[in-house]
Amino acid sequence: MAATVTQNAITLKGSTEIVAEFFMYGINSILYQRGIYPPETFTRAQKYGLTLLVTTDEQLKKYLNEVISQIKEWLFNMTVKKLVVVIRSIDTNEVLERWQFDVECDKTALTESKPREKSEKEISKEIGSVIRQITASVTFLPLLESACEFDLLVYTDKNLEVPEAWGESGPQFIANSEEVRLRTFTTTIHKVDTMVAYKKSD
């Protein structure tokens, strides 16, 4: 990653790497914070000036790597619009939470090869604040009482060719939801809005 991102300039490839890495850490943080996987399967890692938790579950790692590598490709093509972490109850199969990362792509970067001016430090600061918000959101999100699992949805262009391991899905809305918008960060090529929707507690 460091090879593609120079000190003060961002290329499309570098931006893709940054966003993908953010997704990786963001998803890991959500999974840890929301208790989708047991806390003992996570290990500490230093990133964005924060101590983040990253899974050690091999199966989960494999899944995340597969998904993120595919998303990287789509980020590079700028065909991805949203990445959604859907948290579902296993018992009732009900969607309880949706962590939505809206990706706005500056499509001029596809044709322009000129790198943008923005320091990596600044970006990582922005990302750090987003992840801090994700971590802090535990305070207002309702407790997940039943056992839950998560799914990753990717909103892409309609005319995108679907890879073999992937299938089309519904948007998996929450029936009665409340939404909270979190911070935004941008690499000047990709702008990522973070928000969380959760089931209103009756």
Place this chain on the structure above:
Amino acid sequence: MEDNTAVIRMKRDFDAFIHGTGSKSTPMFRLDQSDISNDSHLEQSSVSSLSVKSLLDKEKENKSKEAEVIALRSQVTKLKLELSSLQTSNKRVKIDLEKDCELMQMEREQEVEKVVEMKAQLQYIADKEKQTREELLECHKELERRKASYEEKINMFRKEKIHLEQELQEAKKKAWEKLTGVKNELVRTTEELNICRQELDDTKSQLVLQLRHSSDLESHLKELEDYKNKAAIAEQKVKEFELRISSMEEDEKVIKAMKSQLTSFEELERENRKLSVENSYLKEIQENILLLKEQNESLKGKLDRSEQRMSDFSKLQIECEDMKLRLEKWENADKGKSKVQSPEEMSKRIAELQRTEALMLAKQGQMQSSMTSCESELRVVKGECQDLKTELIREKQKVQQQADFIKRLQKKLLLVTKERDGYKSIIDSYESEVTVNIQAGTSTHIQQLEEGIGGYKKQIQFQEEELAKSAEQLSESRRQNIQFEKRIRELEQATHANQFSQCDQEIILQLREKIAGLEKELEAKEEKVLVLEARIEQRRLQGDYDPTTTKVLHFKMNPVKIAQNQRTEEIKALQEENERLKKRLQILEESGGKVEDLTVQVEQKLQEPGSAKDIEEMKTQLNSAKLKNERLMEAFKKTSQEFREVCYRLMGYKIDIPCTNQYRLTSMYSESPNHFLLFQQSSSGEIQMLETEFSTSLKDHIDMYLARYDSIPAFLSSVTLDLVSRQTISIG
């Protein structure tokens, strides 16, 4: 010595034991007694002699005696054994005897019973004999009766017989007559026959001749046919040749044509080469054309788009020109100030102007309102003015009246002063003439008069003041009047000005209304837009998307799916376990808690079609299989029935299978159901005939067809023929 006697005694005892059971135990007892006495005797002897020798002797004796005693004891035991064996044998003999005795008794009783039975039978037989004798007598009587009836019948029959014999004789006579007739005819016919034979011979000879002729003719015919065939073949050949010739001619033509074509062929080839080159070129061109067509299509699309754009462009140009004109107008419109450089400025200016306009409008409104108020005031003032004028006139009249009045009063005053003077002179004259009293009287009178004058003076003064006041009022009203007039003039001027800008004002009013409406609308729309944006934002937050441009993808083997799969598997496993445990419980309940190899049993039970579902499934399967089987059986029965029926009709034999590998054939024409043939199929497939009652009567057929030709079908058909012929005979 004792020994001998002991043996004898024992024998005697034994005899006694055999003879009587009552003295059984005594001999034994005696024996013991004897033994004991023997011992005591020994002891006594040992006590009597105490020396060593004697002791040794005694010991020896003792030993010998002991040996004897032992020998004796062994004898005794032997004897006891013998005794016991004898006792048992005796018992057995006794039991046998008793049994025999019982048997004999039983036999005797049985025989007695038999005798009784025999007696009873004898009596019964005697009774029966009596009955039979009676019956016999009755039978005799009946026999006689019957004899009589039969004799009568016989007589009847005899009569009939005589009658029939007569008839027979008549018939014979007739037959004889017929016979003679027939014989005559026969003779005649024989003669005719002879004649016919002769004729036949003639015809035969003729026939021979004819045959010869015919053979000749046949040979001729054959030759002719050969010739005909040859001719036909030749004709065919001719035709073929003709065809060939024609084909040859055609071929020639073709060849000529071909030759000409051949000459042109080279040219053609050359042309062909050229054409192929051209063709390849054309193909390339075609590809190019395709490409061009595609390009063309795309260009057409582009053209359409560009045309549209052009039209749009022209529209836009027109608009632009329009706009330019407008702009110029606008720019010209603002000649006074510096030219408008940009639309922003313009808009700013416009905004300013609008603002000023609004301000102006507001001012105008104020003005108008003030004007209207002024007009109303004016009207009021005019009214007041009129009032004041009338008042003024009235006041003037009043003043004039007052002036007249004052003049009159002055005249009066003058008159009064003259009078007063006159009176004063009179009074002076009187004063001079009259006394003091009178003077006092007159002075009071004067004083009074003077007072009156003072009153008059006051009144005059008051009147004068009033006059001055009214004059002042008049001047004031005049001033007011002038002011009002001035104002009226002003107002009139203002109203004139209002009339000039009335059209504009109307327009302005309309515009203002419009602006107000539009502003309201704008506000409403903005609110709506805000609401909608908020909604869109919310929907976006909820994860909504535009399905026309976006689709949602996810990894197929995502954790949710995996978890769900695991869950379903778990549930399945739990259900199975539950089932197993239920069975376990059931077994435990059935056996009351004591079961060995519980798990094995549970497994067995699970292996068995234990669950109701399995049973039901199996039942349904069984039912369906049964149904199928039944249907098949029915169909099979039907077809087999048909087949058998057809076989019976066609072959004339009904085939039954009484037991495996045996076939019973019953003919259609058999005289009794017992007439059937039996065949057996051996394991190697050969069919052998078995002997039956019926087959023994068919010896000839068997010899003929089975032995000689070894053909069962032939045999069967011969039997059928035989039976048919027999039946037809019997019918005939």
